[in-house]
Amino acid sequence: MFHGLSAFPLTPTTETGIDEQAFRALVTRLATAGVDSIGALGSTGGYAYLSREQRARVAALAVEAADGVPVMVGIGALRTSQVLALSEDAQKAGASAVLLAPMTYQPLTEDEVFGLYEDVTRELSVPLCVYDNPATTHVHFTDELHARIAALPNVAAVKIPPVPDDPAGAGARVDALRALLPDTVTLGVSGDWTAATGLNAGCDAWYSVVGGLFPATALALTRAARSGEAARATALSSQLEPLWRLFRRYGSLRVVATAAELLGLVDHPGLPRPLRGLTPPARRELAAALAAVGLGPA
Template sequence: MFHGLSAFPLTPTDEQGIDYTAYASLVARLAAAGVDSIGALGSTGGYAYLTREQRARTAKVAVEAAGGVPVMVSIGAPRTSHVLTLAEDAQKAGARAVLLAPVTYQPLTDDEVFGLYEDVTRELSVPLCVYDNPRTTQVHFSDELHGRISRLPNVRSIKIPAVPDDFGQAKARIDALRAAIPETVTIGVSGDWAGVRGLNAGCDVWYSAVGGLFPRTALALARAALAGDAGRATESSDALTPLWALLRQHGGLRVLSAAASHLGLTSEPNLPRPLRGLDEAARRDVTAVLDALQLTT
C-alpha cells in the first residue's frame, strides 16, 4: 500500500466535536476516485487536537467509509505509552498501517527517537510509516537515523518533507536516503507543491493533503509521474501553481479547510481551537483560485 497516491482528508472538527457524517463522505469520495490508500488523522486530519476516543472513532469511520481501500492511521502522541494505546485502537479499527511522527515537547536525542520506534514496532501487527516532519515536531532525522529505524520490524515507508525546488538537488536527496535504507522500505514525498517533483526524482508514493480534497486531480499527476511521463506530470503540476502558492503562504490545513467549506463538503467552523480559518481576504483568494482552475475533484 506504500505506492501511488495516499490521500489525507480533513477531519471536520469544531468545539462540539467531529462531524463524522461529513468525514465519512470525504473518505468515501476518495475511495470512489480510486486513490491507492487513505491517510486518516494526519496533520491535515488534526490528530494532535483530538482525544483518544475521537481518534479511535475517526479511525473506525475511515475504515468503514473507505470500502476496502487501505487506510493508514496516525498514532503520534508525546508519550510512548499513549502511542501504543493509539496503535492498538487503530489496529482494532481495521487500519492496514500506522503513521508515526515523533511528537514531543522536550527535545529528543537520536537515541530517544530510535527508542520510540523500537518500542512501538515491537508491539505492532501492521506496517508502520515513519513521519519525518521537522516543521511540526522539531525532530530532524539524519539519513543515518532513518537507516537505523528503517531496519526495525514492520517499518515499510518514510514520509519525508518537501524535496528541494531544484530537480537535481531533489534527486540527490532521494538517492542519498535510498542508499541508507533497505529496499523493502519505500520513500514518500509530502508538501503538495513538491509532489510531482518528488515522484519524478524517485519517490514511490505521494502523501498528499490536496489529494484528500481533490483526489482525481492529484491522481492524474501521480499516475503520469509514476508512469515515467515526467514532462506531462510537471506541466500539469505547474498549471496548479496558484494553488501551490496559497499552500506555501497559508499552510495546507487552512487552505483546504476553506476549500472544503467553499465546495460544500463541510460546514464551518471545521478546525479545532485554537486553530482558526483564513480571513475573508485570503478566503476570496482561495475561492478565486479554485474557480480559475476549475478545481472541484
C-alpha cells in the same frame, strides 16, 4: 500500499466533537475516486487536537467508509504509552498501516526518537510509515537516524519532507536516502508543491493534502509521474501553482479546510480552536485560485 497516491482527508471538527457525516463523505469521495490508500489522522486530519476516544472513532469510520481501500492511521502522541494505546486502537479498527510522527514538547535526542520507534514497532502487527515532518513536529531526522529506524521490524515506508525544487537536487536527495534504507522500505514525498518533482525523482508515493479533497486531480499527477511522463506531471503541478502559493503562505491545513467549506463539503468552522480557517481576504484569494485552476465550486 505504500505506492501511488495516499490521500489525506480532513477530520471536520467542532468544539463539541467530530462531524462524522462530513468525514464519512470525504473518505467515500476518496474511495470512489480510486486513490491507492487513505491517510486518516495525519496532520491534515488534525490528530494532535483529538482525544484517544475521538481518534479511535475516526479510525473506525475511515476503515468503514474506505470500503476496502487501505487505510493508514496516524498514531503520534507525546508519550510512548499513548502511542502504543493509539496503535492498538488503530489495529482494532482494521487499519492496514500506521503513521508515526515523533511529537515533542521537550526536544528529543536521536536516541529518544529511535527508542520511540523501537518500542512501538515491537508491538505492531501492521506496517509502519515513519513520518518525517520537521515543520510541524520540530524533530529533525538525520539520514543516519532514518537508516537506524528503517532496520526495525514492521517499518515499511518513510514519508519525507518536501524535496529540493530542482530535479537534480531532488534526485540526489532521494538517491542518497534510498541508498541507506532496506529495499523493503519505500520513500514517499509530502509538501504538495514538490510532489511532481519528488515522484519524478523516484519517490514511490505521494502523501497528499490536496489529494484528500481533490483526488482526481492528484491521481492524474501521480499516474503521470509513475508512468514515466515526467514532463506531464510537472505541467500538471505547475497548473496548480495558484493553490501551491497559498499552501506556502498560509499552511496547507488552513487552505484545504477553507476550500472544503467553499465547496460545501464541511461546515464552518471545521478546525479545532485555536486553529482557524482563512481570513475573509484570504478566503477570496483562495476562491479565485480554485477558480483559476478549475477546482472551484460548480
